[in-house]
Amino acid sequence: xxxxxxxxxxxxxxxxxxxxxxxxxxxxxxxxxxxxxxxxxxxxxxxxxxxxxxxxxxxxxxxxxxxxxxxxxxxxxxxxxxxxxxxxxxxxxxxxxxxxxxxxxxxxxxxxxxxxxxxxxxxxxxxxxxxxxxxxxxxxxxxxxxxxxxxxxxxxxxxxxxxxxxxxxxxxxxxxxxxxxxxxxxxxxxxxxxxxxxxxxxxxxxxxxxxxxxxxxxxxxxxxxxxxxxxxxxxxxxxxxxxxxxxxxxxxxxxxxxxxxxxxxxxxxxxxxxxxxxxxxxxxxxxxxxxxxxxxxxxxxxxxxx
Amino acid sequence: xxxxxxxxxxxxxxxxxxxxxxxxxxxxxxxxxxxxxxxxxxxxxxxxxxxxxxxxxxxxxxxxxxxxxxxxxxxxxxxxxxxxxxxxxxxxxxxxxxxxxxxxxxxxxxxxxxxxxxxxxxxxxxxxxxxxxxxxxxxxxxxxxxxxxxxxxxxxxxxxxxxxxxxxxxxxxxxxxxxxxxxxxxxxxxxxxxxxxxxxxxx
Numbered sequence: 001x002x003x004x005x006x007x008x009x010x011x012x013x014x015x016x017x018x019x020x021x022x023x024x025x026x027x028x029x030x031x032x033x034x035x036x037x038x039x040x041x042x043x044x045x046x047x048x049x050x051x052x053x054x055x056x057x058x059x060x061x062x063x064x065x066x067x068x069x070x071x072x073x074x075x076x077x078x079x080x081x082x083x084x085x086x087x088x089x090x091x092x093x094x095x096x097x098x099x100x101x102x103x104x105x106x107x108x109x110x111x112x113x114x115x116x117x118x119x120x121x122x123x124x125x126x127x128x129x130x131x132x133x134x135x136x137x138x139x140x141x142x143x144x145x146x147x148x149x150x151x152x153x154x155x156x157x158x159x160x161x162x163x164x165x166x167x168x169x170x171x172x173x174x175x176x177x178x179x180x181x182x183x184x185x186x187x188x189x190x191x192x193x194x195x196x197x198x199x200x201x202x203x204x205x206x207x208x209x210x211x212x213x214x215x216x217x218x219x220x221x222x223x224x225x226x227x228x229x230x231x232x233x234x235x236x237x238x239x240x241x242x243x244x245x246x247x248x249x250x251x252x253x254x255x256x257x258x259x260x261x262x263x264x265x266x267x268x269x270x271x272x273x274x275x276x277x278x279x280x281x282x283x284x285x286x287x288x289x290x291x292x293x294x295x296x297x298x299x300x301x302x303x304x305x306x
Numbered sequence: 307x308x309x310x311x312x313x314x315x316x317x318x319x320x321x322x323x324x325x326x327x328x329x330x331x332x333x334x335x336x337x338x339x340x341x342x343x344x345x346x347x348x349x350x351x352x353x354x355x356x357x358x359x360x361x362x363x364x365x366x367x368x369x370x371x372x373x374x375x376x377x378x379x380x381x382x383x384x385x386x387x388x389x390x391x392x393x394x395x396x397x398x399x400x401x402x403x404x405x406x407x408x409x410x411x412x413x414x415x416x417x418x419x420x421x422x423x424x425x426x427x428x429x430x431x432x433x434x435x436x437x438x439x440x441x442x443x444x445x446x447x448x449x450x451x452x453x454x455x456x457x458x459x460x461x462x463x464x465x466x467x468x469x470x471x472x473x474x475x476x477x478x479x480x481x482x483x484x485x486x487x488x489x490x491x492x493x494x495x496x497x498x499x500x501x502x503x504x505x506x507x508x509x
Contacts, residue, residue, distance in 0.1 A: 028346045028347060028358070028360075029346055029347055030347075030496075031347040031349045031356075031358075032334075032347065032348060032349050032350065032427060032500065032501065033427055033431065033432065033495070033496060033497050033500070034427040034428055034429065034430055034431045034432055034433050034434075034489075034497070035431045035432075035496065036431075037347075131491050131492070132491055132496060141430060141431050141472075143431065143491050188314065188316050188317060189314045190314060190315070190316070191313035191314060191315055191321040191323075192313075234351065234352040234353050234354075235351055235352065235426070235428050235429070235435075236321065236351045236352070236353070236354040236356060237321065237347070237349030237351055237354065237355070237356025237428075238356070239315060239316055239318070239319045239356070239358060241316060242316070259428065259429055259430065260349060260427075260428050260429075261349070261351055261426070261428030261429060266315075269314075269315060269316030269317070269319070270316070271316075271317050272317055272318070272362070
């Protein structure tokens, strides 16, 4: 909620190593104009932080890759979700629960030990002017509030009526490698499976997240798929989580800032939860893909069928 | 009306394959006209329409609606018309003339004679792919794309013409430039064209 004429409540960036972007749920609905949805790379983590604070799901927060120090210029309530690392409030280690910051308090988030992206939600949300309906920064088109830097002062909106929960949301931990050191990613069929001879290659092998990974897409290292059709595919609409197969057969998974159309065949699509998990997977993380099947409602039954 | 060719697109999307761009626009219009579907994006392209819904639980209803969708092939086309003034001073203008085996004046004449239609918008905000380019000017993209193409560049590649709304990397051949604002995030609408908009260029 915007404050209007009252003085802005400020959260200031006093230290930053790496990058910090304002993110929310993005600006879907504009793809027909070539405008990507963008939004938090790990949507579940941002949502979790917002809900903990009683914010609307659409409240804007910070997406941090690295470490950040923030100073509150008024009392604020903050939640830290996503990748976990050391959190210090005025020098003291604190757990990741909703954190009350007094005026002048300094919150320091160290680099995460696990995962890639840390989310800082603030009760009231980051109140910068929305661009095309959202405060998300799209790294490909540059639309949205500029990336944060030391000295950035963020206005915070009026606190919502909804009270914050007093407990950490259970069960919503970022995916981390299981006993075999793998992160499972659930996949659904994509529209262009017939462009490769061997779509099952994705499930039969493991793949590693390469260094070529950002908010636009993630290139994987592993057994290539074999393109049967090598002509150019006419550009078509694509979604976050789409697994594209370029001519060299090495899968590329589209991220939050993917362009709205693509010319490489999409043979599978990650579930939303798997896209969130991928957003936390550092270079070198090993992925195993698992097939999911959407359950369609039964067709109108005919006599003799169950 | 024959059944739509509906392909899977993940938890929240379906891809409809069509015979071409005009049918894609007609299908897109028919989908948008459906109430209660929680549709989030409808993206027509050269031979497809991508439809996304806001939540996975809305996908079965979308699939069912597509199974029975009535598409009017004569649906009134998108009414916008755009005329863009071009200064023909592009870096590739002379190379294009040579490759096409004609004078620069002839290239300009043929480019401005075209009656273009926005086939779809993709690649970047406000980047419209225009069909209707004279066949003599159908040339491949540059072997080495430019790292930066100036905003407003009027360009061609293969069967398409386009204007770069903003500076970006690009491999299209540059014929000239145009001052019209084709993308402004603060404007409403942010871009003046849509799939189906008719476009002309004037010198």
